[in-house]
Amino acid sequence: MKPELAWIVTDDRSLAERVELSLEGVARGVVRVPVADWLGAGNLGRPGQVVLDLRQSQPLAAELWASLDGLGGRLSRLTEQAIPVIGITDLAIPLGSMVAADRWLGDTVTWPASSERLQQAWRTAMRATRSGLEETREFREIHSDHHSFRTYTRSLFPAIERLERAAAHDFTILIVGETGTGKTTLANLIHELSPRRREHRFLTVACGALPGDLIDSELFGHVKGAFTGADRLKAGKFEAAGPGTILLDEIDVLGLLQQAKLLRVLETGQYEMVGSNETIQANCRTIVASNVPLESLVDSREFRADLYYRLNQVKIEIPPLRDRPLDIIPLAAHFARECCDEHGLDVQSIHIDMLRILKSYDWPGNIRELRNEVRRAVLFVRDATLAPDALSLAILEKFDNTQPADTYVASSALAQEVASTERESIELMLRKQGYNRAATARALGISRVTLYNKLRKYRIDVDQMSDDD
Numbered sequence: 512m513k514p515e516l517a518w519i520v521t522d523d524r525s526l527a528e529r530v531e532l533s534l535e536g537v538a539r540g541v542v543r544v545p546v547a548d549w550l551g552a553g554n555l556g557r558p559g560q561v562v563l564d565l566r567q568s569q570p571l572a573a574e575l576w577a578s579l580d581g582l583g584g585r586l587s588r589l590t591e592q593a594i595p596v597i598g599i600t601d602l603a604i605p606l607g608s609m610v611a612a613d614r615w616l617g618d619t620v621t622w623p624a625s626s627e628r629l630q631q632a633w634r635t636a637m638r639a640t641r642s643g644l645e646e647t648r649e650f651r652e653i654h655s656d657h658h659s660f661r662t663y664t665r666s667l668f669p670a671i672e673r674l675e676r677a678a679a680h681d682f683t684i685l686i687v688g689e690t691g692t693g694k695t696t697l698a699n700l701i702h703e704l705s706p707r708r709r710e711h712r713f714l715t716v717a718c719g720a721l722p723g724d725l726i727d728s729e730l731f732g733h734v735k736g737a738f739t740g741a742d743r744l745k746a747g748k749f750e751a752a753g754p755g756t757i758l759l760d761e762i763d764v765l766g767l768l769q770q771a772k773l774l775r776v777l778e779t780g781q782y783e784m785v786g787s788n789e790t791i792q793a794n795c796r797t798i799v800a801s802n803v804p805l806e807s808l809v810d811s812r813e814f815r816a817d818l819y820y821r822l823n824q825v826k827i828e829i830p831p832l833r834d835r836p837l838d839i840i841p842l843a844a845h846f847a848r849e850c851c852d853e854h855g856l857d858v859q860s861i862h863i864d865m866l867r868i869l870k871s872y873d874w875p876g877n878i879r880e881l882r883n884e885v886r887r888a889v890l891f892v893r894d895a896t897l898a899p900d901a902l903s904l905a906i907l908e909k910f911d912n913t914q915p916a917d918t919y920v921a922s923s924a925l926a927q928e929v930a931s932t933e934r935e936s937i938e939l940m941l942r943k944q945g946y947n948r949a950a951t952a953r954a955l956g957i958s959r960v961t962l963y964n965k966l967r968k969y970r971i972d973v974d975q976m977s978d979d980d
Contacts (some may be wrong), residue, residue: 516557517541521564526544526599530562533626537633546571550578558970559635560595567601579611595636603860603896606847615842620865655703659697663837677825678704682775685822686800688829691879694757694800697827701798702756711755716748719761726769728785737786749782752795762799763808767815774818832874832881838980841868846885847897859895864960868899868910871942889960900948900963910960934969938976946977
């Protein structure tokens with residue numbers, strides 16, 4: 512069923528007319544709403560869909576972007592049903608608004624755009640709303656003075672609630688997730704939210720990084736002469752942690768004998784140093800983490816069933832980032848701000864192509880990979896805009912032939928000359944644009960991602976060209 516009414520929130524009458532013509536036959540009607548009226552508190556009626564003119568050239572662009580954070584309250588006052596929202600934007604959007612844009616906009620269209628692109632955005636926004644766009648506005652967060660974990664992924668909400676309750680007590684907690692999903696951050700939060708433990712040490716043992724014959728010594732310590740090279744007494748991590756917390760990461764690599772010793776520590780708190788018969792009492796809380804489901808190792812008899820059941824008191828499973836698409840942009844925004852604060856850098860906006868790549872990539876390295884890529888982009892920022900050409904080649908290669916429909920220019924200079932000498936066309940345009948990659952991409956009518964990959968394909972060294980001239 513067609514929406515009863517579509518609003519175009521803009522002070523640009525020509526844009527409003529273009530949108531109205533483009534949506535003929537899709538919407539029942541289009542009404543222009545002045546930006547000041549939208550920002551005001553007046554009752555404007557009930558729209559079926561909203562198109563926001565978010566271009567920076569508009570006088571009240573900053574206020575309109577800021578209004579996205581309160582969009583939920585505004586729309587809920589207008590109607591009880593979820594309303595599709597389309598944003599008409601420039602090629603870059605304000606960095607501070609990227610999370611709100613991701614949460615509230617069913618689609619974004621860079622201007623100018625064809626009627627086909629606007630109609631496509633209309634359908635995309637409608638589908639997003641029907642599939643539960645409103646659910647993306649909910650989140651759960653757990654935080655301490657030094658760490659935080661926020662998620663918009665509804666399947667994680669129960670886990671966050673369990674973690675928060677368990678943190679206050681001395682249950683052993685098992686955290687399962689692929690490498691880079693945030694297990695260490697959660698372990699830190701558990702420690703810092705524990706009234707008994709947070710004033711004491713938090714120690715991590717990376718079991719997977721230790722040779723098998725040294726794990727016992729690392730965990731339990733050793734006496735002088737216990738083995739070749741043991742020339743002095745060494746305390747283990749269980750002793751060094753004192754009344755604090757110890758995280759055993761990659762516990763799945765422990766051998767069966769080491770698992771038996773760990774089970775004893777968890778059950779009784781008792782252990783012996785390597786080379787000693789004297790029993791020591793541990794006083795720390797234990798958190799364990801695994802990159803693989805331990806059930807599968809129990810089935811293959813590589814992991815003790817009794818230890819697994821002991822660890823399974825409180826189990827937190829963290830999905831990989833590819834299964835948490837709603838968390839990608841909020842995390843990217845956080846890492847960008849973090850890097851700017853650390854290095855005193857100023858980033859004002861993010862290119863729309865980079866947003867699309869961040870959301871589309873499958874992130875095999877999970878949060879760790881995302882953090883490194885965003886920090887790289889911030890460190891190599893040009894013109895205060897995060898651009899995709901600062902991403903690693905491994906990511907760009909996956910998007911070599913991907914070009915968003917609304918970044919095409921019908922009269923693309925590249926399209927007219929590609930049949931003859933594409934390389935010469937690119938080099939000529941680079942010279943005309945003073946070797947500015949962003950300006951060259953715009954002039955050629957292609958995205959910066961595509962230009963970057965063509966520079967690599969044809970081995971065009973822009974810096975060398977500039978020096979030669």
